[in-house]
Amino acid sequence: MASDGEDGLDIDLDRFHDALESEERPLATASQVARRLETTQSAARDALDALVARGSVDRVDVETDPVVYYPTEWGKLARRERIVTFPNRREVVVDRPTQFTRARLSEFAHLVDTTRTDPGTRGYLYRIRREDVWAAPFEDAASLIARVRSTLGRRHEGLEGWIEDQWRRAHRFRLYTHPDGYVVLEAASESLLGNVADQHLDADHLRAPISETEAWVNEDAIAGIKRALYDADYPVVDDRELETGDPVDMTLTTELRDYQQGWVDAFMENGSGVYVGPPGSGKTVAALATITAVGGETLILVPSRELAGQWREELTTHTTIDPADIGEYHGGQKEIRPVTIATYQTAGMDAHRGLFDSRKWGLICYDEAHHITAPVFARSAELQAKHRLGLSATPVRETGNEEEIYTLIGPPIGADWDALFEAGFVAEPEVEIRYVPWRDEMARNAYVSSDGRERRRLAAENPAKIEEVRELLADHPGKKALVFVDYLDQGAAIAGALGVPFISGETPHMERRRLFERFRRNAGEGSKADGTSSGNTTPAAPLDTLVVSRVADEGIDLPNAEVAIVASGLGGSRRQGSQRAGRTMRPSGSALVYVLATRGSSEEDFAGRQMRHLARKGIRVRETTLSE
Known part of the structure; x- marks a missing residue:
């Protein structure tokens, strides 16, 4: 607090720190402080000497220079939030930012990376991209520039000029x-x-x-x-007057968290968007609130039949919708209702396209929105709707075309993962990469004598991983665990060694559903229809461990998964790595992810690539090299 009066200028330590940061020097003269605080040199000198008398600031008389002042406790200065802008690169580095600052930066910049240190001490790297400016939630360029200036703390004319140019391009x-x-x-x-x-x-x-x-x-x-x-x-501004179709009679029965309500408000203001957040952050519930807010006929597109059934359960659990108003349209059944759940593949097929085209959709919701850029699903983007909503834990595809997702659906809306971890809404997982040696000489020789795809497969199926999976599960008795594999033979081998089921794309739909339901159930819970064995009224026992292929990578809700072991699949995408880690991200409880990589193989590089992607989202990653 500082005020000008008869007694001169009163400067507290925080204002002195502000002056030092403005000077970008660790010490300053009275005239430099005066210039930064817009006062006279004599008033600044008297105020600084008062801080010296209190013991908050030290001074030193330099023979050939004026007196300089510096903080007595440098540590307090080091713990302050600092924003450093690199205007030519359009990048912003922030040390120890508050959530308020991060929320403001997210309005016009993209979070690129965070340092891998404890929550609350991380450094953040933001980049201001053209698509961030195009999608910025402001009425005009002047409002956007005012927000940029107030957040960065000073004017950067070149950067502001570029932002204004990009804003104009987005409204041409x-x-x-x-x-x-x-x-x-x-x-x-x-x-x-x-x-x-x-x-x-x-x-x-x-x-x-x-x-x-x-x-x-x-x-x-x-x-x-x-x-x-x-x-x-x-980019094109879409101001078409589209109809919302038949009304949807439903209200939300679950209270939204503040950030979820913020997502919905941003969506309704913009008319479209993609909710981006980690598994467990409540994107589905926010989507249900959005369906309620739009109030028009809704099409929900999902990549699998399992997710279709899961969406039906979420609708009946969190809203007052009449179950008769929910339809499913896929290989199993074909119903059009005020809220229709369909698979991407079915909605894009010529045989059904005319029916979907004929509807006046008020809202199309794209679950696992990254699918929309795949050629086989792209036709679903051409369906007409007044509003479009996407959901994705990470919209990244390895082709780097996340911009196309935002073009076809809408701008990204969401909190950064780290903010949700710190606020306690999502449990931050502990991720450990474990480098597994070859312990079978025949397997090692086969790997050395192979190349290309065969070599990658042999590294993924390193027999030593089976024993490592067994030991990890023994270290966490009673915890719900998922073991991920990419290869069917390996999945069958691990499942056989553990005496647990293996779920793959070849597992019949109803059997998958029964096994997932048994995994969701805890000991002592009553029976459910999908948990009973065929022809037997005795409830099947709960399952603590499942071995799964890629069918569990996306969207399958397994809320009680506590441990994830990635035995193979390191040649997959960064998105796949996020999804597998994300299977353990829940609002409470510990979350453990183990990634097994064969030592000395290309899996080491793949593991590093996937885990760096997670580290940029604020997840701590450690590495362990196992002995022979």
Whole structure:
């Protein structure tokens, strides 16, 4: 606290620290402090001498220079939040940021990395990308620039100029519904429509010109128009007046956390978006709140039938919807209701496309939204809807096309993983990479004499991993454990050694469902329909351990999983690594993830790549090398 008055300027230690940080030096003269605090040199000198008298600041008289002042306790300065901006690289480094600062940065910047230290002490690297500016939740460029300036603490003219330019680019094209009912593409100028649109849009995208800045749009090509203009660095503002279809009669019965309510509010303000957060952060419940807020006919797209059944359970558990208003449309059954759950593959098939096209969807929800860029699922992006919502723990695909996800669905909305860990909403997992040696000489020789894909498979199936899995499970008796594999032979071998079931894509749907239900159940719980053996009314015993292939990577809700062991699959994507670690991320309890990598093989590099991705999200990773 400082005030000017008859007694001069009163400077506390915090204001002195602010002056030092503004000077970007560990010490300062009275004239430098005066300039930073906008006062006279004599007033600053008197105030600094008062701090010296209190013991908070030291001073030193230098023979050839003025008196300089510095904090007595350097540690307090080191523990302060510091924001350092690199405007030419458009990067911001923040030491010990508050959640308030992180929330503000997330409005216009992308969290790239965090240091691997204890919560509350991490350093954060943010990058301001064009898509972050395009999706920034502000009414105009002036409001965005004001937020950037207040967050970074000073003006950076070059950076601000670039941000203003990107904001203008994001508002140069607009889609809107003409009073006569057809869709129009509007450009900010004649040259934009004539040059950019003509150069980047196909002949069948536009039907005919309407004016020098407007053209009649082929409604079947709207997704292609958006994608083409986005690739040309001109994202399209979609202001079409779309219908919401049949009303959905439901209310949410579960109270939202503050950040979930923030997601929903941001979505309703923007009209579209992708909820990005770790498993256990409540994306599904936030999606149910969004369905309620939109209030129109809803299509939920999922990658598997297991997830379709899971969504039905979530709807009936957390809302007042009449079960008769929920339909499932996939290989097992085909019903269209006010809320319809379908698989991506079914919705994109020609045989069913006409039915989905004919509906007036108020909302399409894309679960595991990264699927939308895969060619086999891309056609689902062309279905018309007033609102689009995506859900993803990590929208990264190895092709690096997460921007396309945001183009086809909407901008990212969500809290960073680290914030949820620190707030206690999600338990931060402990991740350990364990480098397993070859203990079988024949297996080692087979690996050495092979190459390419065969060599990767042999490293993944290192027989020593079976014993390591057994020992890890013995170290955690009674805990619910998932063992992940990529190879069927290895999965069968581990399951046989442990005497537990193995679930793969070859496991019949109903059997998968029964096994997952047994895993969810704890000892002493009553029987459930899906937990009984076929033809037997005796409840099947709960399962503590399952060996699973990729069928459990995405979305399958196994809320009581406490231990995850990745026995193979290190050649997979960063997204897969996040999902497997994420199977143990829950609101409470310890979470343990063990990644087994064969020592001296390419698995070491793959493990490092996947775990660096997790470390950037604030998850602590340690490494252990096992003895021969």
